[in-house]
Amino acid sequence: MVEFYEELAEGDHWGSWRVALGRSTVAAYEEEHSVRVLPGSTAHAMLSELGAQVQVEHVRRAIHRDEAFYATTPAPGSTDLFNRPNTQASLSKLLTIFRRDKEGSRWRPASARAFVKVERLLLDWFGAARPVTEVTRDEWRDLFAHLPHVPVGYTRMRAFAGLPLKQVIELADAMEEPPLRLSEKSCADYAIQIQSLLNWANKEEILPKNPAKGLTPPRARAGADRRRFETNELQRLFSSTLYGERPGPTPENGVYWLPLIALFSGMRSGEIAALKVRDVAVVEGVRCFRLRNVDALKTSYSARDVPLHPELLKLGLMAYVEKRRRSGEEELFPDIRPNGKKDRSSEFSRTFRKVLTAAGLTDPSLTMHSFRHSFAHALVALQVTLPVAEALQGWGAGKPRNMFAHYGGRPPISQLAETMARVSYPGLNLSHLHTCRNPTPSSLRRQFD
Incomplete structure (x- = not known):
């Protein structure tokens, strides 16, 4: 080796x-x-x-994928490459040419990173040398049927090292404590990427037709994917060992702050984890999170300013931010490390699962994204207008849902701040975490004027 x-x-x-x-x-x-x-x-x-x-074989696979990802030479025509003498239309070659073709067009960085997981899945399921024309519709149907059983992050687990994906699933099923599996949304995302690959191969005349056309992963039971937190579950989480029972010094880690910020902002976990110190700024007299990091945003419409909720001020967030600013730090949460694909949220999600388990919250439908569901539910309870909800949550990609918002632009930041201040979770008591129990009236006026 x-x-x-x-x-x-x-x-x-x-x-x-x-x-x-x-x-x-x-x-x-x-x-x-x-x-x-x-x-x-x-x-x-x-x-x-x-x-x-x-293992050596894993190294060779990673090298193959990475050469395609970092290639700077113009991509040859797919038809020309597959028609060369003694060239087989293997799955590995198909993935290479597809990636080169997409990178030559407007492929978003997030989409490119997401496709790496699809590549790994297909290579582990069918094998790199498998001719794509020999993969039958029944084999594609079998893959789609097994997607909900694939362990999350199986490529990084030592117990599964070197095993074919089918054996990984069998071993995971036999474990005393089975690992977390792909969510319904993740399965749907994989299916969309695979369909895009096969439709492209058909258009380029590599395949006579899309053999998986119309196939979809099995749907989970209603409401089993992700749901919002109930008030008692929030109280249980924020009274767990991580948060303690008494107020103390301002916590210095992102594991503490991300769930609180997610609950009182509705921001996606990836958006929060990628925040820089400079992203907490005053906009038109209102303290806001400024979301401008393209790599951390789901869509272009996700770039927005999110006013800080008064509860975050009571929890001492600004003291934490100022301490990091004075120390010259760039990252707001440097302890949340990105993985090899520069994604911080996936690494944090695994840590948060352990936090939930320690708090006795083992329902798999509770995830970091559940905070976003909780925030949206709070907006519904306030009966806020659609433009305000879209502006706060970063919705609205593609065709606008609301023509007034389309022509009139987003609501003013002062209106968003007033709405944010009204968001509440009746019955939730976080007073044991307050480090700034009574913000001065002047500071609140500056926040919402």
């Missing part, structure tokens, strides 16, 4: 491979193989970057 890594290090694409595969721990390799890797050796350097548990 070490010789293989040394060979890779001499290649032209080493830098991009390193980014794609990410870092690993030498200690894990030593424990697994009962060997000692000397510091400063070539093996030590390679293992620390590529990962201790990566």
